[in-house]
Amino acid sequence: MSDAARVENPLRPGRVILRRYAAYLAATLAVLAMAQQIIVAETDWARMGSAAELLREAAAFLPNLAFMPEVLFPLLETLLMALWGTAMAVALSIPIAYLAAKNISPFYPLAYGFGRGVIVLSRSTHEIIFALLFVSALGLGPLPGILALGCRSVGFMAKTTAEAIENVIPGPIEAIEATGAGPIKVFLFGVVPQVFPIWVGNVIFQLDINLRRASILGLVGAGGIGLMFAEKMQMLEYDKAGSVVLGITAMVIVGEYFSNRIRTRLI
Amino acid sequence: MTSDEMTSGIDTIHQSYLADRRIRRIWKFVILLMTLTFGVWTVDVLNIPIERVLRMFGPLATMVTERLMPPDLYYVMEPLILASILETIEMSVLGVVGGLLIAMPMAWLGAWNVTPNRNFIYPMARAVIVVARAVPTLMWAILLVAIFGFGPFAGTLALLKSTIGFAGKLMAEQVEAIDMERVDAVRATGANEIQVFFYGILPQVKPAWVGISIYSWDSGFRGSTILGFVGAGGMGLYLRAQISVMEYHTAMGLITAVIGLVILSEALSHYLRHKLY
Amino acid sequence: MALLEISQIRKTYATGEVALRGVDISLNGEEVVAVLGLSGSGKSTLLRCINRLVEPDSGTVMLDGVNITKLNKSALRKARRNMGMIFQEFNLVERLTVLENVLSGTLGSSGTLRSIFRAFKPEDVKRGMALCARVGIIDHIRKRADQLSGGQRQRVGIARALMQRPKILLVDEPTSSLDPKIGAEVMDLMSSISKEDGIPMLISVHDVQLAKKYSDRIVGLQNGLKIFDDRTATVDSESLDRIYDMAS
Numbered sequence: 001m002s003d004a005a006r007v008e009n010p011l012r013p014g015r016v017i018l019r020r021y022a023a024y025l026a027a028t029l030a031v032l033a034m035a036q037q038i039i040v041a042e043t044d045w046a047r048m049g050s051a052a053e054l055l056r057e058a059a060a061f062l063p064n065l066a067f068m069p070e071v072l073f074p075l076l077e078t079l080l081m082a083l084w085g086t087a088m089a090v091a092l093s094i095p096i097a098y099l100a101a102k103n104i105s106p107f108y109p110l111a112y113g114f115g116r117g118v119i120v121l122s123r124s125t126h127e128i129i130f131a132l133l134f135v136s137a138l139g140l141g142p143l144p145g146i147l148a149l150g151c152r153s154v155g156f157m158a159k160t161t162a163e164a165i166e167n168v169i170p171g172p173i174e175a176i177e178a179t180g181a182g183p184i185k186v187f188l189f190g191v192v193p194q195v196f197p198i199w200v201g202n203v204i205f206q207l208d209i210n211l212r213r214a215s216i217l218g219l220v221g222a223g224g225i226g227l228m229f230a231e232k233m234q235m236l237e238y239d240k241a242g243s244v245v246l247g248i249t250a251m252v253i254v255g256e257y258f259s260n261r262i263r264t265r266l267i
Numbered sequence: 268m269t270s271d272e273m274t275s276g277i278d279t280i281h282q283s284y285l286a287d288r289r290i291r292r293i294w295k296f297v298i299l300l301m302t303l304t305f306g307v308w309t310v311d312v313l314n315i316p317i318e319r320v321l322r323m324f325g326p327l328a329t330m331v332t333e334r335l336m337p338p339d340l341y342y343v344m345e346p347l348i349l350a351s352i353l354e355t356i357e358m359s360v361l362g363v364v365g366g367l368l369i370a371m372p373m374a375w376l377g378a379w380n381v382t383p384n385r386n387f388i389y390p391m392a393r394a395v396i397v398v399a400r401a402v403p404t405l406m407w408a409i410l411l412v413a414i415f416g417f418g419p420f421a422g423t424l425a426l427l428k429s430t431i432g433f434a435g436k437l438m439a440e441q442v443e444a445i446d447m448e449r450v451d452a453v454r455a456t457g458a459n460e461i462q463v464f465f466y467g468i469l470p471q472v473k474p475a476w477v478g479i480s481i482y483s484w485d486s487g488f489r490g491s492t493i494l495g496f497v498g499a500g501g502m503g504l505y506l507r508a509q510i511s512v513m514e515y516h517t518a519m520g521l522i523t524a525v526i527g528l529v530i531l532s533e534a535l536s537h538y539l540r541h542k543l544y
Numbered sequence: 545m546a547l548l549e550i551s552q553i554r555k556t557y558a559t560g561e562v563a564l565r566g567v568d569i570s571l572n573g574e575e576v577v578a579v580l581g582l583s584g585s586g587k588s589t590l591l592r593c594i595n596r597l598v599e600p601d602s603g604t605v606m607l608d609g610v611n612i613t614k615l616n617k618s619a620l621r622k623a624r625r626n627m628g629m630i631f632q633e634f635n636l637v638e639r640l641t642v643l644e645n646v647l648s649g650t651l652g653s654s655g656t657l658r659s660i661f662r663a664f665k666p667e668d669v670k671r672g673m674a675l676c677a678r679v680g681i682i683d684h685i686r687k688r689a690d691q692l693s694g695g696q697r698q699r700v701g702i703a704r705a706l707m708q709r710p711k712i713l714l715v716d717e718p719t720s721s722l723d724p725k726i727g728a729e730v731m732d733l734m735s736s737i738s739k740e741d742g743i744p745m746l747i748s749v750h751d752v753q754l755a756k757k758y759s760d761r762i763v764g765l766q767n768g769l770k771i772f773d774d775r776t777a778t779v780d781s782e783s784l785d786r787i788y789d790m791a792s
Contacts (some may be wrong), residue, residue, distance in 0.1 A: 136513070136515075177702070229409075233413070253397060277673050
């Protein structure tokens with residue numbers, strides 16, 4: 001962009017460079033001003049104390065390894081919530097993907113707009129917000145958590161599935177139509193086999209992501225290991241809270257490893 | 268081959284195919300049965316009473332139609348709330364800029380093809396990125412609040428962590444895809460590792476890194492809207508407060524504002540990425 | 545009466561491209577008719593207008609006494625079972641096995657529930673296998689279609705079309721995606737099947753030599769218009785040259 005400007009206006013290179021540095025300077029100043037306002041001004045530095053004190057406080061969170069076995073069951077619960085949440089998202093995403101795929105959406109653009117709207121809502125609302133709403137409607141426990149996960153990830157599933165449907169190669173569909181097959185059979189034999197591998201990859205990816213999401217839902221009472229973390233924090237048992245974080249971290253790393261392995265093997 | 272021979276050949280193949288198909292069907296049935304059993308078992312483990320699932324639709328409908336609608340958008344216009352939205356944006360910028368300043372060297376040190384040392388520095392940098400991704404940001408924010416006290420400083424540090432994980436991984440992937448001949452050419456001039464980074468690596472990944480940086484801000488901003496839930500600064504504080512006192516219309520106003528802002532940030536990030544590429 | 549009677553077919557695409565400007569062709573019980581023309585002459589559109597994969601703007605297609613152009617959707621699907629189609633790009637479903645691709649030729653007549661579970665009738669499976677043996681791919685029936693070579697894929701396409709027990713084969717540039725030697729093998733196979741089973745074929749080609757070698761009759765198409773229609777044995781080289789006028 002600026003290179004071209006330089007060639008066209010040989011008399012103005014200095015000004016172009018100057019303007020660029022002025023922009024950098026302005027951006028840096030803006031960031032520093034923000035830092036001044038929200039870090040320096042709004043932080044209670046007196047409470048924080050010396051670096052040594054901070055380190056001591058941080059050290060209180062060092063995981064208590066003896067506590068680790070107790071973390072296992074809530075972790076399992078979290079995993080199962082992620083499974084159910086993903087299953088729910090998958091089930092809901094299929095009709096929504098149908099509506100949101102431009103090439104097959106009925107009553108265009110009405111149903112298409114609806115499908116896209118659901119996708120945007122689902123994708124831009126944090127799982128914690130969903131969880132709070134469901135907890136306030138249904139009470140505590142894993143059920144609102146599962147619903148929150150489902151609502152949170154249905155958008156991604158529907159979006160990627162709709163895109164896969166939009167990118168289907170038309171040749172095989174034409175061939176299936178030419179055999180005299182009706183729309184359902186054309187979908188089953190022409191569209192599904194093409195979309196399926198992409199879809200499976202996305203389901204596994206969502207499962208991996210939902211594992212992370214499920215682990216914090218307990219903070220607002222929506223089940224899973226987050227609840228244990230909140231309890232330990234409340235009881236000031238920081239070492240056990242640290243163990244919970246360690247457990248989640250380990251589970252998420254293992255989950256991501258398997259998710260990557262499976263997805264690379266699928267392709 | 269006579270046609271008789273061919274027919275008997277087909278018969279054999281056909282029989283073995285049908286036999287296989289029968290076995291496959293039995294397997295499918297077994298797997299279906301196991302899945303169902305597993306499903307029932309998980310409901311038991313999670314301790315979800317079925318009648319609660321069946322009775323949930325009423326309360327949910329009430330929730331959506333009566334309690335949440337219509338969202339109270341006047342509440343969002345109150346100066347206190349607007350100030351918290353500004354604080355959220357500032358937090359996201361600071362956290363992401365700080366995170367990027369750490370993520371960039373981590374991406375360089377943690378890229379297998381150019382890392383200065385494969386035995387020590389590479390695994391360390393990778394571990395930083397992997398752990399930063401795996402630790403849930405909201406819990407990290409709670410820990411930081413416990414250490415540093417309430418306020419946006421803790422939130423900014425939490426975003427710093429998530430940016431290192433998010434941008435670090437994507438940026439390292441970009442570095443691993445670069446053209447090594449150009450790197451070797453710079454190295455051949457006798458440049459040291461830092462010079463190799465600035466003259467051989469950075470020019471190649473710059474456009475992608477700019478895109479990732481913008482994307483990171485987009486993602487960081489989404490995350491920053493809820494950090495207030497745990498006292499780590501930003502608008503999330505008010506959202507939590509409104510829900511805990513059951514002021515659902517104002518809460519829904521805030522949620523609407525969050526969704527609107529997230530969509531705006533996504534549009535902005537999309538626009539910037541296309542403009543800069 | 546002719547088995548297939550096409551009259552005054554016209555087609556203009558939504559893009560404004562005029563593909564067919566009123567074409568008549570009739571085809572008897574057992575002949576192989578080559579539709580010869582350059583790419584863009586409208587021959588692919590013509591074939592697709594016959595089974596209405598492309599909806600013609602006007603004109604009629606009569607197959608075995610049935611007016612195809614007048615049929616509603618479900619009657620059209622029934623009529624399509626009688627027309628096997630073979631494609632230039634094979635159009636196989638790559639992720640299904642060879643046998644499943646062949647058996648998809650029965651979809652027009654099989655039940656929906658069966659198709660959901662891909663549970664084809666045992667007698668159809670057996671006939672599909674026999675067809676695979678006939679076109680020379682019996683050793684590959686359990687492989688996925690994307691593991692086959694081009695020539696093998698076109699054989700799968702042929703078996704799929706035959707699976708429909710068609711009254712006629714519509715063949716769209718069957719050898720254009722194949723190298724010449726493999727293309728000749730595929731043409732030999734199709735013409736022998738056509739002769740043995742008495743299934744007439746309408747083949748679109750752009751290669752004069754192929755048309756001359758394998759057809760009983762040649763229809764020349766240029767710019768959406770029929771410019772000649774002769775027995776292959778008597779077609780004069782002048783007519784053939786006219787097709788390539790535009791090119792030279």
